[in-house]
Amino acid sequence: MTQDNTVKNNKYKSWISIFFNSLKENDEDFTTTPIKIALPMLAIPMMIELSMEAIFAVVDITFVSFLGTNAVAAVGITEALITVLYAVSMGLGVTVTAMVSRRIGENKRKEAAEITGQIIWISGVISIFIATIGYLYAADMLELLGANKSVVEIGESYTTILFCGSASIMYLFLLNAAFRGAGDASIAFKSLALANGINIILDPCLIFGIGFFPELGVKGAAIATTIGRTIGVLYLVYVLFQGNNRLQLKVKNLAIRLHIIKRIIKISVYGISQFLLSTSSWLLLIKIIAMFGSAPIAAYTITLRLMEFVWLPVWGLGNAAATLVGQNLGANRADRAIRSVKLTAKYSLYFMIIFGVLQFIFASQIMNLFSDNQDVINYGINCLKIIACGYPALAIGMIIVQSLNGAGDIKSPAIINFLSYWVIQIPLAYFLSVHTDLMGNGVFISILVAEIILAILAYLVFQKSKWQEVNI
Numbered sequence: 001m002t003q004d005n006t007v008k009n010n011k012y013k014s015w016i017s018i019f020f021n022s023l024k025e026n027d028e029d030f031t032t033t034p035i036k037i038a039l040p041m042l043a044i045p046m047m048i049e050l051s052m053e054a055i056f057a058v059v060d061i062t063f064v065s066f067l068g069t070n071a072v073a074a075v076g077i078t079e080a081l082i083t084v085l086y087a088v089s090m091g092l093g094v095t096v097t098a099m100v101s102r103r104i105g106e107n108k109r110k111e112a113a114e115i116t117g118q119i120i121w122i123s124g125v126i127s128i129f130i131a132t133i134g135y136l137y138a139a140d141m142l143e144l145l146g147a148n149k150s151v152v153e154i155g156e157s158y159t160t161i162l163f164c165g166s167a168s169i170m171y172l173f174l175l176n177a178a179f180r181g182a183g184d185a186s187i188a189f190k191s192l193a194l195a196n197g198i199n200i201i202l203d204p205c206l207i208f209g210i211g212f213f214p215e216l217g218v219k220g221a222a223i224a225t226t227i228g229r230t231i232g233v234l235y236l237v238y239v240l241f242q243g244n245n246r247l248q249l250k251v252k253n254l255a256i257r258l259h260i261i262k263r264i265i266k267i268s269v270y271g272i273s274q275f276l277l278s279t280s281s282w283l284l285l286i287k288i289i290a291m292f293g294s295a296p297i298a299a300y301t302i303t304l305r306l307m308e309f310v311w312l313p314v315w316g317l318g319n320a321a322a323t324l325v326g327q328n329l330g331a332n333r334a335d336r337a338i339r340s341v342k343l344t345a346k347y348s349l350y351f352m353i354i355f356g357v358l359q360f361i362f363a364s365q366i367m368n369l370f371s372d373n374q375d376v377i378n379y380g381i382n383c384l385k386i387i388a389c390g391y392p393a394l395a396i397g398m399i400i401v402q403s404l405n406g407a408g409d410i411k412s413p414a415i416i417n418f419l420s421y422w423v424i425q426i427p428l429a430y431f432l433s434v435h436t437d438l439m440g441n442g443v444f445i446s447i448l449v450a451e452i453i454l455a456i457l458a459y460l461v462f463q464k465s466k467w468q469e470v471n472i
Contacts, residue, residue, distance in 0.1 A: 015040075018037065018040050018041065018044070019040075019044055021041065022040060022041045022042070022043075022044040022045050022185070022186065023044070023045055023048075023186050023189065024186055025184065025186055025187065025245060026041070026186070027246075028041060028183065030042065030183050030323065030324055030327050030328075031105055031327050031328050031330075031331035031333055031336070035324070035336060035339055035340055035343060036343070038324060038340075039320055039321075039324065039340060039343055039344060039347075041185075042180075042183065042185050042319075042320035042323055042324065043316060043317050043319075043320035043344070043347075044185075045185040045186045045188065045189035046180060046185050046188070046189070046316035046317070046319045046320050047313040047314075047316035047317060047320075048189050048192075048193075048313075048316070049176070049185070049188050049189040049191075049192045049316060050192075050312035050313060050315050050316040050319070051309060051312055051313050051316070052189075052192035052193060052195075052196045053192060053308070053312055055196050055199075055200070056195075056196060056199060056225055056228070056229075058305050058306070058308070058309070059196075059199060059200055059203050060075060060203065060221045060225060061075060061076075061301065061302060061305045061370070062370070063203050063204055063207050063208075063221065064207065064218055064221055065302075065370055065371065066208075067154075067207075067217060067218060069294050069295065069298050069371075069373055069376065070150045070151050070154055070294060071154055071155075071217070071218050072298045072301055072302070072371075073147065073151050073155075073294045073297045073298050073301065074142070074147065074151045074152075074154040074155025074158060074218060075155065075158060075218065075221070075301065076286070076297055076298065076300065076301025076304075077142055077145050077146075077147050077151065077155060077286060077290075077297070078142070078155050078158050078159045078162060079301070079304075080145060080282060080283050080286045081141050081142075081145065081159060081163075081283070082159075082162055082163070082169075083279040083282060083283070084276065084279060084280070084283075085130055085163075085166055085169055085170070086169070086173070086275070086279060087272065087275035087276045087278070087279040087280070088126060088130075088170075088272050088275070088276070089169060089170050089173035089174060090173060090271070090275045091268055091270075091271035091272030091273070091274060091275045091276070092119065092122065092123075092173075092174055092177075092264070092268050092271065092272065093173050093174055093176075093177035093271075094177070094271045094274075094322070094402075094405040094406075094410060095264055095267045095268040095271045095410065096115065096116070096119055096174055096177040096178050096181060096264070097177045097178070097180055097181035097319070097322055097323065097326065097405070097406060098181070098267075098322070098326050098405060098406055098407070098408045098410070098472050099112075099115050099181070099264070099267070099408075099472055100112045100115055100116065100177075100178050100181030100182050100247065100326075101181035101182070101183075101322070101323050101325075101326025101327045101330065101406060102326045102327070102329065102330040102408065102472055103115065103330065104181065104182050104183060104246060104247075104326075104327055104330065105326060105327035105328060105329065105330020105331040106330040106331070109246065109247070109248070112178075112181075112182060112246075112247055113247060113248060113249050113250065113253045114253050114257060114260060115178070115260060115264065116175070116178045116240070116247060116249055116253065117249060117253035117254045117255070117257075118256070118257055118260045118261050118264060119174050119175075119178065119264065120171075120254065121254075121256060121261065122261060122264065122265070123167070123170040123171055123174050124167070126166075126170060127166045127167035127170050127171075130163055130166040130170075131163055131164045131165075131166050131167070133163065134159060134160055134162070134163020134164055134166070135160060135163065135164055138156050138157075138159040138160040138163065139152050139156045139159075141159065142155055142156065142159060145283065145286055145287055145290065146286070146287055146290030146291070147290070148294070151294070154217075154218055155218065157218070157219040157222070158218045158219055158221065158222045159222075161219065161222035161223055161226060162222050162225070162226065165222075165225075165226035165229070165230070167233075168226055168229035168230040168232075168233055169229060171233040171236070171237075172191065172192075172195065172229050172232055172233050172236070175188075175191075175233065175236040175237070175240070176188035176191060176192075176236065178247055179236070179245075179247055180319050180322075180323055181322075181323055181326060182245070182246040182247035183246055183323060183327065184245045184246055184247055185319075185320070185323075187236070187239055187245065188236075190235070191232040191233070191235050191236045192232060194228075194231060194232050194235055195228040195229050195231060195232030196228065197228075198224075198227060198228040198231055199224050199225050199227075199228030199229075202220075202223070202224035202227060202228065203220070203221055203224040203225075205220075205224075206219075206220025206221070206223055206224050207220040207221055207224075208220075267408070267410060267472065268410075270410040270411045270413075270414045271405070271410045271414075273414045274405075274410065274413045274414035274417050275417075277414065277417040277418050277421055277422060278417045278421050281421035281422060281425055281426055284426055284429075285300075285425075285426075285429055285443050285446075285447070286300070288429055288430055288433055288434075288443055289433075289440050289443055291433070291434075292433075292439050292440045293375075295373060295375035295376045295379060296375075296376075296379045296439075296440035298371065298373070298376045299367070299371075299375075299376045299377070299378075299379035299380035299383060299440075300379070300380075300383060300440075300443075302367070302370045302371065302376070302380055303380050303383040303384055303387070306366065306370075306384070307387065310352065310355045310356075310359070310391070311394060311398065313351070314348050314351060314352060314394070314395060314398050314399070315398060315402070317344050317347060317348050317351075317398075317399060318344070318348070318398050318399045318401070318402030318403070319402060320344065321340055321341055321344040321345075321399055321402055321403045321406065322402045322403060322405055322406025322407075323406060324336070324337065324340035324344075324406070325337040325340060325341065325403050325406035325407050326406040326407065326408070328340065329407055329408075329468065334468045337403075337407070337468065338468075340403075341399065341400065341403040341462070344399050344403070345395070345396055345399040345400065348395040348396070348398065348399045349392060349395045349396060351395065352391040352392055352394060352395035353391065353392055353395075355388075355391065356388040356389070356391030356392065357388075359384050359385075359387075359388040359391075360384070360385050360388040360389070363380075363381045363384040363385050363388075364377075364381050366380075366384060367380035367381050367384065379440055379441070382441050382444060383441075383444045386441070386444040386445055386447070386448050387444060387447055387448060389448055390447070390448040390451040390452060393451045393452040393454070393455040393456075394451045394455070396455045396458070396459065397451060397454040397455035397458050400455075400458040400459060400461075400462045401413045401416065401454075401458050403462070403467075404458070404461065404462065404467050407467045407468065407470055407472075408467075408470040408471070408472030409461075409466070409467035409470045412461045412467065413458070416454055416457045416458055416461065417454070419453070419457060420450045420451075420453045420454035420457065421450055421454075424446075424449060424450050424453050425446045425447065425449070425450035426446075428442075428445075428446040428449060428450075429442060429443045429446035429447075432445055432446060
């Protein structure tokens with residue numbers, strides 16, 4: 001063992017020291033640091049970061065639930081719509097993470113900064129387009145997903161504001177993706193902590209009119225969320241230009257470089273398709289559920305928000321694996337990339353089994369915290385229990401898919417998502433809900449089946465090892 005490694009092991013001699021050091025800015029080389037140290041150093045801030053993304057959703061739904069079932073349904077349908085924006089952001093994000101992590105592994109930090117500079121322009125153009133659509137067609141989009149007149153009246157302003165503030169969502173996703181790829185995960189965590197803190201403070205103030213704030217109802221939730229995210233983005237921009245980290249941006253890096261933009265877009269086509277396939281399938285599931293009234297929509301919305309506390313941390317683990325895979329492939333260390341994926345998958349499986357059991361056992365108590373409508377509670381209990389059974393498969397599938405993305409093999413997950421969600425999930429959801437007595441519960445069962453299929457397909461792709469040879 002070298003002297004450097006001895007010092008490193010002494011520095012991280014306990015999980016407590018690893019935890020606190022992971023939340024600080026550091027100069028670790030994740031292509032040489034022992035994987036059992038490198039993984040938690042990246043994963044801890046990433047898991048907390050994405051848990052905080054879930055907090056956005058749960059804080060909104062918690063306060064909005066006091067406004068009634070129609071208000072919850074309005075927020076749920078709007079969130080289903082906004083997932084299209086999330087899909088674009090995440091599709092670009094996996095490309096940014098893969099490209100930046102590969103350049104960092106190759107010790108080409110200038111190229112990593114240039115990639116980040118170009119994504120700023122790409123994000124700006126997309127945000128303007130999304131904002132225009134939301135401003136002009138908010139009510140039409142709600143109606144398209146089956147919202148009744150009351151839900152549209154309540155939700156139109158919420159939808160309009162979130163779409164018009166789409167730049168805050170895009171930049172928060174993509175700049176954090178760049179920092180994660182560089183290995184500066186603590187910065188992404190801090191930006192979400194700041195954004196969430198502001199949202200938690202402003203949400204009740206703007207929804208209920210506390211103190212000198214106006215009472216804006218559901219509209220207030222959208223304003224609070226947008227303000228919180230915007231401040232988080234401003235923090236990221238400050239660190240990019242003023243910080244002393246692996247990823248540092250200079251004004252010259254903002255010069256438009258069409259060849260880089262074209263490469264990002266070309267690679268991102270599969271990334272965006274990957275997430276559009278999955279998120280658009282959720283839109284169709286909402287459409288199917290809406291056939292049975294507001295109660296199952298409200299239950300589905302509450303359940304998904306609660307589930308985010310479980311699967312978003314696992315997504316954070318997957319992001320850590322993606323960074324390790326990208327950087328180690330860049331350093332020609334495929335063996336470390338493989339070991340990183342296997343170790344991450346093991347941790348993910350343990351995590352999801354524990355929470356799946358808890359979710360199954362306490363489904364009734366959980367739903368009673370969020371609704372006093374018995375129909376909503378009954379649907380929600382079924383949804384929580386059914387989906388909890390699929391958590392082990394979800395654990396494996398998410399880690400492997402994110403690892404493939406980190407390697408630059410973004411095409412394979414897109415194909416896997418198409419087969420799992422469109423060939424299996426959508427037809428099965430329609431058949432079980434419409435042609436059997438299961439009704440809305442049939443949709444929940446289809447989600448379980450789709451996640452199992454996805455995990456199997458992802459594992460088969462990972463075993464073939466072709467992902468190690470992708471040039472990004």
